[in-house]
Amino acid sequence: MSLRQKTHDLKKRMQVALQGGGSKAVEKQKATGKLTARERIVSILDPDSFHEYDIFVQHAGKDFDMDKKYLPGDGVVTGTGTINGYPVCIYAQDFTVAGGSLGYMHAKKICKIMDHAMKLKVPIIGINDSGGARIQEGVNALAGYGDIFYRNTQASGVIPQISVILGPCAGGAVYSPALTDFVFVVDKISKMFITGPEVIKTVLGEEINQEELGGARVHAEISGNAHFFAESEAECFEQIKSLVSYVPWNNAKTAESFPPKSPKSREYRISSIIPTDPSIPYDVRDIIRSIADGSEFLEVSELFAKNIVVGFARINGDTVGFVANQPLYMAGVLDCDSSDKAARFVRYCDSFNIPMVTLVDLPGYLPGVDQEHAGVIRHGAKLLYAFSEATVPKITITLRKAYGGGYIAMCSHHLKADFVFAWPTAEIAVMGPEGAANIIFRNEIMNAENPEEMRQEKIQEYKEKFANPYVAAAYGYVDAVIQPNETRDYIIHALKVGKNKQEKGPDKKHGIPPF
Amino acid sequence: MSETKKVYRKVYITVDEGFIYPFIPGTVLDIHVKKGDKIEIGDKLYVLEAMKMKNEVLSPVEGTVKNINVKVGQRVSKNEVILEIG
Numbered sequence: 001m002s003l004r005q006k007t008h009d010l011k012k013r014m015q016v017a018l019q020g021g022g023s024k025a026v027e028k029q030k031a032t033g034k035l036t037a038r039e040r041i042v043s044i045l046d047p048d049s050f051h052e053y054d055i056f057v058q059h060a061g062k063d064f065d066m067d068k069k070y071l072p073g074d075g076v077v078t079g080t081g082t083i084n085g086y087p088v089c090i091y092a093q094d095f096t097v098a099g100g101s102l103g104y105m106h107a108k109k110i111c112k113i114m115d116h117a118m119k120l121k122v123p124i125i126g127i128n129d130s131g132g133a134r135i136q137e138g139v140n141a142l143a144g145y146g147d148i149f150y151r152n153t154q155a156s157g158v159i160p161q162i163s164v165i166l167g168p169c170a171g172g173a174v175y176s177p178a179l180t181d182f183v184f185v186v187d188k189i190s191k192m193f194i195t196g197p198e199v200i201k202t203v204l205g206e207e208i209n210q211e212e213l214g215g216a217r218v219h220a221e222i223s224g225n226a227h228f229f230a231e232s233e234a235e236c237f238e239q240i241k242s243l244v245s246y247v248p249w250n251n252a253k254t255a256e257s258f259p260p261k262s263p264k265s266r267e268y269r270i271s272s273i274i275p276t277d278p279s280i281p282y283d284v285r286d287i288i289r290s291i292a293d294g295s296e297f298l299e300v301s302e303l304f305a306k307n308i309v310v311g312f313a314r315i316n317g318d319t320v321g322f323v324a325n326q327p328l329y330m331a332g333v334l335d336c337d338s339s340d341k342a343a344r345f346v347r348y349c350d351s352f353n354i355p356m357v358t359l360v361d362l363p364g365y366l367p368g369v370d371q372e373h374a375g376v377i378r379h380g381a382k383l384l385y386a387f388s389e390a391t392v393p394k395i396t397i398t399l400r401k402a403y404g405g406g407y408i409a410m411c412s413h414h415l416k417a418d419f420v421f422a423w424p425t426a427e428i429a430v431m432g433p434e435g436a437a438n439i440i441f442r443n444e445i446m447n448a449e450n451p452e453e454m455r456q457e458k459i460q461e462y463k464e465k466f467a468n469p470y471v472a473a474a475y476g477y478v479d480a481v482i483q484p485n486e487t488r489d490y491i492i493h494a495l496k497v498g499k500n501k502q503e504k505g506p507d508k509k510h511g512i513p514p515f
Numbered sequence: 516m517s518e519t520k521k522v523y524r525k526v527y528i529t530v531d532e533g534f535i536y537p538f539i540p541g542t543v544l545d546i547h548v549k550k551g552d553k554i555e556i557g558d559k560l561y562v563l564e565a566m567k568m569k570n571e572v573l574s575p576v577e578g579t580v581k582n583i584n585v586k587v588g589q590r591v592s593k594n595e596v597i598l599e600i601g
Contacts, residue, residue, distance in 0.1 A: 278567075279568055279569045330565070331565060333566050
């Protein structure tokens with residue numbers, strides 16, 4: 001054969017492989033509002049940057065007449081490309097080929113591109129759209145999942161791992177996304193569960209549909225498994241591109257710098273966001289936007305545990321991670337879910353050299369039987385652990401309330417925050433004035449002629465004496481009391497002088513966080 | 516079995532968004548609407564004081580106020596329906 005003939009032969013082979021599951025299967029995929037695997041990859045990556053590998057890989061099934069079947073690329077598309085010029089490794093399961101089911105070679109391909117990402121030290125993006133294990137391949141399918149989970153764990157904290165759920169992701173398959181850093185879901189398209197509605201009906205007699213059991217909304221709002229929720233695949237891809245711009249390629253680098261931008265100070269006036277009455281809520285995201293470059297803020301887990309806000313922004317061109325209590329929702333209390341959400345985010349930032357800014361305004365941990373029995377002790381401990389363990393520059397700003405255990409947990413001086421600032425509106429004390437007065441002045445109140453009057457008097461007394469930032473400042477627990485409009489300047493300065501921060505804990509294999 | 520199922524669905528799935536539950540136990544400080552009022556999404560419904568915060572509760576749905584099950588000053592638990600909008 002001449003080179004021309006050989007080239008022609010290659011093109012023919014490519015053509016067959018690129019058809020995926022064939023036009024009928026592709027049509028079916030599109031009818032449900034879904035793109036095909038290759039279209040998805042191309043939509044996420046920079047134009048013409050996708051290079052596909054292992055397109056001629058064949059499945060390894062021998063039983064049940066599988067050896068007579070041809071599955072193009074064994075149902076998964078893998079390769080490399082760039083996002084805004086950033087290199088990434090990427091794979092997408094192809095639902096049109098045998099339902100995107102995971103067989104031995106399918107898993108091998110995924111493992112290969114993951115190993116590639118680890119060697120090149122670049123992010124890995126996985127697009128999940130699969131019916132699950134390819135049952136015909138038996139234990140080899142399970143082996144495939146295990147190999148992927150192991151790699152997910154090894155890569156954790158080394159390279160950013162992003163999972164995109166664009167179809168069903170059921171059974172063992174869900175644990176790969178769960179082990180990665182960020183999970184993206186799309187309304188009505190993503191479905192994640194360990195056991196589906198059929199099994200639940202058979203075993204428990206409970207009837208529920210896929211959407212209510214494990215749809216995108218469920219995971220974004222209730223279970224917290226998903227970090228980004230989108231209405232359409234196109235919106236989801238924009239979110240991925242935005243996220244990639246905020247994080248470094250790997251744990252040895254810092255995130256890319258962008259040209260600094262001023263916040264939109266006309267829309268977000270930092271001095272007038274906080275109401276004077278401490279019992280009136282406000283949206284803490286407005287404070288973040290009043291500080292961040294261009295007032296841009298990429299919120300992570302926006303719909304889950306809304307009483308704490310976490311996400312990325314830039315300050316003077318560099319990425320920072322924000323953790324902020326949200327007075328707008330449940331008064332901004334810490335509870336099981338919010339502690340869990342924030343702790344994970346703090347560990348992410350610490351792994352990838354992203355400085356942290358913590359904004360504090362909370363009444364404390366949420367009381368109640370529900371919470372105690374749900375394990376608020378061990379979940380709350382996660383946040384203490386994460387903040388204490390983090391060695392990136394840590395900047396804490398107390399905006400308003402900082403009481404009791406909540407004060408300590410929110411990256412206080414005691415958990416080795418590097419810069420602790422407080423607004424003049426800050427109230428840093430062992431507990432709220434009402435509770436404290438009841439305990440400290442118990443006898444005076446009980447023995448008074450008019451106990452209620454005495455109580456109010458003592459509450460007022462306590463408020464004046466302790467509900468301010470100056471008692472904590474007197475002990476050096478607050479480094480500076482600053483005016484709200486100085487906040488951005490203080491953060492910029494702290495980031496500048498904290499850039500070369502080096503801190504090393506005692507040698508250990510790893511700690512034992514309260515998982 | 517059916518009893519368990521009911522509780523399960525109540526906690527994890529909002530059957531009807533028009534049933535307004537408090538997101539946290541607290542005290543009803545003020546109610547901004549009356550029975551029969553037309554409600555748009557985002558309209559202020561009532562003030563719930565909880566954890567020393569006066570939370571303005573906004574409507575997640577549009578419709579008409581069908582029922583108000585609480586009075587001003589009443590303490591409410593997490594599973595009580597405050598308002599019904601339909």
